[in-house]
């Protein structure tokens with residue numbers, strides 16, 4: 001609700017990130033002591049992964065994101081030479097020489113984590129967080145370097161028949177529990193031999209699905225099955241052609257004019273067997289006995305500077321292929337179609353609640369309000385007191401400008417619930433009526449709660465406080481991050497969290513709602529029960545969630561697209577540029593916020609840590625690229641005031657404190673590239689994002 005407050009000033013020691021070497025095994029310690037952390041965290045940022053994504057000198061224009069004239073996110077290891085932020089004198093041409101190998105962290109073989117979606121512990125907030133850990137000499141953050149497993153070609157376009165696994169001779173028993181893949185039902189039926197995955201008898205075959213697919217808590221990844229991949233609803237990003245950056249430049253099927261090369265015009269090199277074991281690889285010694293997953297088997301060699309692609313990687317439009325699993329593509333268009341102007345009207349079946357009647361619960365004691373309210377109209381939380389003749393107050397869960405959230409015991413249903421008790425002040429009471437209306441609309445349109453927004457269980461007016469009753473959940477994602485010393489989530493958890501978020505937001509947008517306040521604090525874990533994982537190269541343990549299921553909360557600022565929009569929405573760090581520039585906002589502002597959240601899950605840090613408009617814009621300029629000069633010159637005076645005559649953001653200002661720093665943070669994901677598009681009309685939608693290949697890649701337990 002509160003768009004204006006906050007927060008966060010911490011800085012992990014990125015320098016000592018890998019200083020003790022690469023991980024070789026994971027030890028799982030059940031119920032071990034809290035992690036030991038370092039109190040001294042030097043200034044952010046200086047992590048090599050950030051240096052990898054320095055602005056490109058001459059990046060090609062993005063076909064699918066025309067507004068990004070010069071995309072600044074350059075993937076490791078395909079980046080153009082460019083000086084890094086942290087060390088401008090050092091070009092990044094030879095990133096692999098100073099970066100740890102991204103796949104050193106592929107722990108397929110050694111990971112011993114059994115089903116991470118198993119037990120659901122009692123509500124975590126019933127147990128106070130562990131005391132602050134003792135200081136340690138080093139602070140290591142888990143690996144944002146897992147990111148370079150992306151970009152990669154979607155499995156259905158990759159023919160691996162001739163790809164040797166490395167090294168077959170030393171293959172050991174395939175892992176059984178750690179390859180996290182979508183449920184069986186969501187995965188395309190296996191390809192015939194020698195077509196998509198290595199299946200020759202001399203080559204080991206990794207299990208394609210090893211997670212218990214019947215586990216209902218695992219989010220259903222919406223994989224585009226092979227035979228349907230050209231039948232997804234038509235939009236900007238629904239075909240292989242929409243993902244040009246997916247392919248390394250020399251493999252791209254796209255010509256510079258945007259058209260797709262016909263398959264037979266792609267240069268075919270003589271068929272050759274690539275000897276991957278001869279590729280210099282700092283990880284080879286430790287990974288010698290680790291079988292590679294299909295995705296890794298493709299991308300590990302590609303990360304080497306001397307990699308020569310075997311001809312089997314060549315993209316072929318499927319009308320030429322003999323693969324019976326692939327439906328022929330339509331003939332390639334001469335020019336990629338311009339993205340259509342997308343209209344996201346609410347569907348005809350959307351039920352919009354227009355009137356909320358809040359039942360009154362009488363106060364039998366008829367006390368003076370000063371007994372139960374403080375001076376600000378907040379309800380005083382006193383444990384073990386009666387609340388609304390039905391609940392017993394247990395404890396305070398959280399509070400904001402608009403009120404408090406209290407854990408209560410429901411004597412009728414015999415279970416714990418969360419009650420949001422709004423301040424007894426007219427404007428906050430009105431705001432909570434808006435939230436109630438939104439929650440009712442959500443319930444009516446998703447009665448079985450498939451879309452993981454918080455469910456309204458009850459509501460009433462008690463002692464002049466509007467009260468909203470919901471199920472009780474665990475920590476917010478932000479609280480978990482904080483309690484894990486801001487150690488980033490592993491990539492396979494980020495995949496799951498991001499997929500659920502996009503699904504919830506796609507649903508909200510479908511019914512005509514913009515959330516407007518998406519942030520890690522408003523994403524609750526159903527349970528924050530976790531394991532303590534101790535990595536041998538760290539001298540402390542870290543938490544690994546047992547279950548990544550989440551619920552989206554705080555619909556206090558949610559706005560129907562066709563109704564009044566306040567001029568400023570969103571919490572600062574997650575605020576989209578169109579809101580700052582005052583040029584009008586809609587659904588895409590949620591997508592921007594989701595992008596910021598995803599980066600935060602990757603890094604443990606808010607992407608745009610600022611409290612000032614110009615500084616915020618200059619940070620965006622640094623991370624994403626220059627704003628569009630034409631649209632600035634067409635914008636009104638109030639927008640133009642942020643820019644110089646050449647279109648760059650005015651910064652620093654005369655009153656900017658000297659020590660104010662720029663974030664220097666950039667992270668590359670193709671998905672983020674499509675999210676962080678200045679023009680909201682060209683930004684990827686939540687529905688489109690659900691089809692993004694990031695969500696269909698199989699990820700291993702990876703730190």
Ligand SMILES: Nc1ncnc2c1ncn2[C@@H]1O[C@H](COP(=O)(O)OP(=O)(O)OP(=O)(O)O)[C@@H](O)[C@H]1O
Nearest residue numbers: 001002397398400401402403405418471472473554
């Ligand atoms: N159902 C729930 N289960 C457990 N904790 C909850 C629940 N709902 C809310 N909380 C806790 O209360 C906090 C505040 O909730 P919420 O964001 O809905 O209130 P708010 O007044 O709008 O807060 P803000 O002003 O910070 O946006 C959450 O961050 C979360 O920690």
